[in-house]
Amino acid sequence: MSTTRVAVIGSGPSGAYTAQLLTEESESPVEVDVFDRLPTPFGLVRYGVAPDHPRVKSITTSFAEVFEDTPGLRFLGNVHVGADVSIDELRSHYDAVVFAHGAPLDRRLDVPGEELARVHAVREFVSWYQGHPDQSAEAFVLDGRRAVVVGVGNVALDAARMLVREIDDLRRTDIPEHIVDAFAASTFEEVVVIGRRGPGFAKFTNKEFIELLEVESTDIVIDPADLELDAAQQAHVDADPAARRLLTTFRKAADRGILGRPKSIRFLFDRTPIGFVGDDGTLSGIRLAKTSDPSTTEVLETQLALRSVGYLGKPLDGLPFDERTGTVPHLDSRVVDGEVVVPGVYVAGWIKRGPNGVVGTNRKCALETVTSVLEDVAAREHTSTASTAAEVDELLSSRGVDVVDWHGWRAIEEAEGATGASVGRERVKLHDRDEMLRVAAAHRSLVGAPGHG
Ligand SMILES: Cc1cc2nc3c(=O)[nH]c(=O)nc-3n(C[C@H](O)[C@H](O)[C@H](O)COP(=O)(O)OP(=O)(O)OC[C@H]3O[C@@H](n4cnc5c(N)ncnc54)[C@H](O)[C@@H]3O)c2cc1C
Structure with a gap:
């Protein structure tokens, strides 16, 4: 049985739940690459949920366990879909692409x-x-x-x-x-x-x-x-x-x-x-x-x-968009262009249903999406035509994209812990993107491994 390869765009709650549920629910082998334009995962859990709401934020611990413990699940941070790689390219490199990129406007x-x-x-x-x-x-x-x-x-x-x-x-x-x-x-x-x-x-x-x-x-x-x-x-x-x-x-x-x-x-x-x-x-x-x-x-x-x-969704080049609702139109989470389903393209989270609901709402939303993806995979008669993980890495590297993998993110987290300790606080976020990239790159050169883990 060939392995299905899925790209998930966005590592906020809807992307993280989609990745988790895809790997849990699929009866055939599946690999998932989760892309985020930021070097850091978790979307609005890191950058929206109020800093004095640590209990809500602690969902990141269980997302992290999923990223660390699931074979074939990778985090590819600092990759801006629509700029570093186009939607058509993603469609040609993966069997399915799930857009979970949130609502970044207002x-x-x-x-x-x-x-x-x-x-x-x-x-x-x-x-x-x-x-x-x-x-x-x-x-x-x-x-x-x-x-x-x-x-x-x-x-x-x-x-x-x-x-x-x-x-x-x-x-x-x-x-x-x-x-x-x-x-x-x-x-x-x-x-x-x-x-x-x-x-x-x-x-x-x-x-x-x-x-x-x-x-x-x-x-x-x-x-x-x-x-x-x-x-x-x-x-x-x-x-x-x-x-x-x-x-x-x-x-x-x-x-x-x-x-x-x-x-x-x-x-x-x-x-x-x-x-x-x-x-x-x-x-x-x-x-x-x-x-x-x-x-x-x-x-x-x-x-x-x-x-x-x-908050309001933002159109992405090559992806249908409903200006009125600020969301991507879909039928059962399958993206539609007018009346026509765009094969292999799906949505989850705020870009699918608008900016409403709590973190947990995105789990139910992601489950609907995953159900449609897996139904389509099961109905498909041909084997996977997706590129391998190494081929995707090569594409990004040929573009000079400085991908931050899970280990790179862990290095950023460690640096945040160290910065916190230096001022008597538990943890202090890095604010500057270049500094985050420097920390991730320093870790890479230390361990010398290009893998995305
Ligand atoms: C200020 C605020 C406070 C909140 N407080 C709470 C709370 O206390 N409790 C609670 O339960 N819920 C809270 N929520 C709601 C919760 O954060 C959302 O339900 C949830 O984050 C939506 O998930 P999402 O994955 O759809 O979007 P997001 O969390 O926005 O994730 C989208 C991800 O996609 C990435 N992305 C965007 N464009 C691209 C691109 N082109 N290429 C690659 N990656 C891309 C982004 O960087 C981001 O990481 C709050 C929301 C806000 C705005």
């Missing part, structure tokens, strides 16, 4: 002033504090008094919480040392979280909100009048237990009142952003209209605005 508000300096997508802020190599260390200077976060999802609360978190708490995370310093120098005293509708429709979870209440330096400010729900909110809350639990916690927060703490997070509901105002090209305020009464407007002074209204 939705805009499309209001005047969005281009002003200090108006950012929350994604940029998150990438910065997480030390994502695409985001410069100097991208944010936290020297204002009031920041606003537009949006009421979990990511919005992550950003708000990071802006008020005690520095000792941040030092217990793995964020780069210069980012801790930037937070330590922050002059922000207030974060205003803006929701278009009322609290009954807030999208963040009760658990995330409780975490905010536990930040000792910070008052949580909620106007009790906002908690008198209109009929639409009441109907929603009656029908949705999660919304009901959240509302109960909102009430407790409002009852706790203002304790005179040095920082505060204030919730402003029923407000639609209608523009940003600035001085000399830099943000100075956000213009808001009451959603329930658009003729009532106000300008709230602010020195930093983060819009948290959704």
